Amino acid sequence: MRRILLLGGLVSVLSLSVTPAHAQWAVFDGANFGQNVMIAARELQQIDNEISSLANQAQMLVNQARNLASLPLSTLSTLQSTMSQTTALLSQAQNIAYSVQSVEQQYQQAYTSISASMSDSALFSQAQTRWQNSVGGFEDALKMQARAVGNIPSDSGAMTQLVSASQSSTGALQAAQAGNQLLALQSRQLSDVIAVLSANGRAQELDRAREAAAEAEGQAQYEHFAQHDAYVPGAVSVFNDGN
Known part of the structure; x- marks a missing residue:
């Protein structure tokens, strides 16, 4: 052109x-x-x-x-849904919830209020509560572990899509958005790890508290038994004097 x-x-x-120059001549x-x-x-x-x-x-x-073109792929809704499921599972913790107020109240009632003045039925009731707390804690930990493992396949698929989108991005915005979504995915996976560690720690601490309370309960039962009058031997007549 x-x-x-x-x-x-x-x-x-x-x-x-x-x-x-003229009608017939041209001058160069x-x-x-x-x-x-x-x-x-x-x-x-x-x-x-x-x-x-x-x-x-x-x-x-x-x-x-x-x-300025936006990334056509978004995993935000999936990440939010998974986070909501994990949060809901944590809120279903049995007996002693993940709450400072709940821990202080129920721990005081079942683990630190043992005394020799309590009746045998009260001691047994508290021991039963502590046992149920320990069993529930281990069950909650297993559920949380199952939830974290169940998230692995969907996380793997989302990571593959995001990496592929990042590598085939046509501009800076698409690359940045893909990177941000990868960071969000890693944050969600980190929250799963924290949830599993918290559930495991809760179960172990509840069992340790149960063992400590069992020692205190044994001491209270001993003191309770020692308060009874000692046995005093007496004369026993096996046969009547007339025989």
Whole structure:
């Protein structure tokens, strides 16, 4: 296209440089011709520069459009759903919930209020509560572990999609969005790890507390038994005196 424009310009210059002096004769002005050629060349060079500038601007706009294009893939709803399921499972903790107030109240009632003045039935009731707390804690830990393991296949699929989207991204925005979603996925996986560790720790501490309370209960039962009057032997008549 540029060559056609240049050729067209030169033809125009040549046609203008030949001016008729008389009706039958034409006089060639070499100086004027050279000057016209230089002017035409400069004008054509300027047009060529403007065409190049417009092409660069068009390419820049295309690149900007690519950089501003959003990632067509979003895993946010899936991550939020999985987080909600994990949170719901934590809220279903048996007996002693994941709450400072609940721990303080129920721990005080079942683990630190043992005394020799309590009846045998009260001691047995507290021991039964502590045993149920320990069993429930281990069950909650197993459920949380199952939830974390169950999330692995969906996490693997989401990670594969995000990595593929990041590698095939057409602009900076798509790459950044894919990276942000990968970070969100890692954060969700980290929350699973924290939940599992918390559930396991809760179960172990409840069992340790049960063992400690069992020792205190044994001491209370001993003191309770020691409060009874000691056995006093007496004379026993096996046969009647008349026989």
